[in-house]
Amino acid sequence: MKNLWSDKKAEATVRSLRRAGVPKPLADCVHASRLLGAHPKLVRHGGGNSSVKTRVSDLSGMSVEGLHVKASGHDLDGIGANGFAALDLAQLRRLEDLNVLSDTDMLAALTRAKLDPSQSPPSVETLLHAFLPAPYIFHSHANAVLAITNQPDGKAIAEKIYGGEVIVLPYAMSGFALAKRAAAAVRQSPAARGLIVMKHGVFTFGKTAKGAYGQMINLVSRAENRLRSGRKKNIFPAARITLGARQTDVAPVLRGALYRHMPGGAILDFRSNKAVQAFVNGRDLARYGQAGPVTPDHVIWTKAKPVVLNPDDDVGRAVDDYVTAYARQFQKSNGRRGPKMTMRDPAPRVALVPGSGLYGIGETAWSAAIAADLAETAIDVIASAERIGRFAPAPAADIFDIEYWPPELAKLSTAVPPPLAGHVVLVTGGGSGIGAATARAFRSAGAEVVVADQNVLAAESVTG
Numbered sequence: 001m002k003n004l005w006s007d008k009k010a011e012a013t014v015r016s017l018r019r020a021g022v023p024k025p026l027a028d029c030v031h032a033s034r035l036l037g038a039h040p041k042l043v044r045h046g047g048g049n050s051s052v053k054t055r056v057s058d059l060s061g062m063s064v065e066g067l068h069v070k071a072s073g074h075d076l077d078g079i080g081a082n083g084f085a086a087l088d089l090a091q092l093r094r095l096e097d098l099n100v101l102s103d104t105d106m107l108a109a110l111t112r113a114k115l116d117p118s119q120s121p122p123s124v125e126t127l128l129h130a131f132l133p134a135p136y137i138f139h140s141h142a143n144a145v146l147a148i149t150n151q152p153d154g155k156a157i158a159e160k161i162y163g164g165e166v167i168v169l170p171y172a173m174s175g176f177a178l179a180k181r182a183a184a185a186v187r188q189s190p191a192a193r194g195l196i197v198m199k200h201g202v203f204t205f206g207k208t209a210k211g212a213y214g215q216m217i218n219l220v221s222r223a224e225n226r227l228r229s230g231r232k233k234n235i236f237p238a239a240r241i242t243l244g245a246r247q248t249d250v251a252p253v254l255r256g257a258l259y260r261h262m263p264g265g266a267i268l269d270f271r272s273n274k275a276v277q278a279f280v281n282g283r284d285l286a287r288y289g290q291a292g293p294v295t296p297d298h299v300i301w302t303k304a305k306p307v308v309l310n311p312d313d314d315v316g317r318a319v320d321d322y323v324t325a326y327a328r329q330f331q332k333s334n335g336r337r338g339p340k341m342t343m344r345d346p347a348p349r350v351a352l353v354p355g356s357g358l359y360g361i362g363e364t365a366w367s368a369a370i371a372a373d374l375a376e377t378a379i380d381v382i383a384s385a386e387r388i389g390r391f392a393p394a395p396a397a398d399i400f401d402i403e404y405w406p407p408e409l410a411k412l413s414t415a416v417p418p419p420l421a422g423h424v425v426l427v428t429g430g431g432s433g434i435g436a437a438t439a440r441a442f443r444s445a446g447a448e449v450v451v452a453d454q455n456v457l458a459a460e461s462v463t464g
Helices: 007-019 024-037 089-097 103-113 126-131 143-149 154-165 176-188 209-228 247-259 274-280 296-302 315-333 365-388 396-403 433-444 456-463
Strands: 049-057 063-070 084-088 136-140 166-169 194-197 201-206 267-271 350-353 357-362 424-428 448-452
Touching: 007 024, 024 049, 024 063, 024 084, 024 136, 024 209, 049 126, 063 089, 063 126, 084 089, 084 103, 084 126, 089 103, 089 126, 089 176, 103 126, 126 176, 136 209, 143 154, 143 201, 143 209, 143 365, 154 166, 154 194, 154 209, 166 176, 176 194, 194 209, 201 209, 209 365, 247 267, 247 315, 247 357, 267 365, 274 350, 274 357, 274 365, 296 365, 296 396, 315 396, 350 365, 357 365, 424 433, 433 448, 433 456, 448 456
Parallel strands: 166 194, 424 448
Antiparallel strands: 049 063, 049 136, 063 084, 136 201, 194 201, 267 357, 350 357
16 A cells, blocks of 8 residues: 655644644644545544544643544544544543443533534544544554455464554454553553554554554555465356346336335445446355455444345335345344334345346435445455455454444534435426526425436537
8 A cells, every 4th residue: 555645745734734734743643544534444424533642721721731533424534623523632531540431421421522512523432532632643544454354264364464564353342442452561561552443443553543554554565465376366256147137127116115124215326347346246246245344434334234136036025135134133223222122124234136237226316426435445355355265254243333423423413404315306497597496496405306408518518
């Protein structure tokens, strides 16, 4: 993986942010965070986080030791200073003395520690950033590291790659318990340059933003080198598949089947390229394709498993069977970590169609695109994992815990959807006049609008 750090560009970014009143340590963190977010093989759609420890002023003007940490739900790609929450570091570090801290109490403690109440909620991994001593801490869900750790013997492989330079911890949910475990491990191995949580991601730390970022690229590159040593040439041996169905045949039927379980309607985002085709056409698709997400952090967007629609399947029945299995897993797992939860809509968020491609599914084009992007990320990770061994994700119970963990669910918009969200509207003659006004009206009501007009440029100006 290429190290994108440029001292010249870093200085320019910092100068610009400093003119806007951003302190230099945070400006450095912003620049490094943008570099992390710019690479889709490190983070996607709000994933990953970053932080810096520095002196800050509270509302009274008193100088205190503070922690700037990425706010929950913000993308590292293009992040600004307003994408970080400032917290009282001393308050957070006192929490490490506790033996137990519930999720509810943790969220309350994070809220109380905010130095500016108007800022967005901080990352659910804030305590890990607070408990570790390094000034700069960066976290990613790097594809290469996920491919290494989603193996039956992933811990041994990781330890062989990194030796004593990196601490490798077993999978655990984000939050207080993981933060305490990570802090204890770093105290025992103070020379460690990074920390990997199995089936989750990698943390790197440093005295400078440049150093912590460079260490991230170094660790990921070493994982990539190990993956390139895999001996399998044909990762997904192809099944015998008849000519795949066309999008125009599959999509309307799939949307109709989904409507029974997504009354607000469903939008589809179709993807098909060489990597997608190899994946969905593999004869073992039912094994590796439905094993589980490459990191539980993706589950709120993709659900735990996709639905597979084989060429001869009844699409409606396949979706109904998926919903039944989802409800069964929910009943089995609900309440195992705390209070009983209300089941989310049980419809799939990714559909794999052998001979055709994949569909991201969402209530809006935006959420459908996220599901499709994360499905393509999963394909990349699973292909790499299968190249050196066998893809083995986190257990279903752990994935359920993340899907129904309130801090994760908070990342999803709680706003009331507009009345036509999930619907697609075709407007003919929509490039100007009444047609253009009609298209804009439907779009403002939440519909996804297709504009048809003899003047292509005029139609594009309306939809753009």
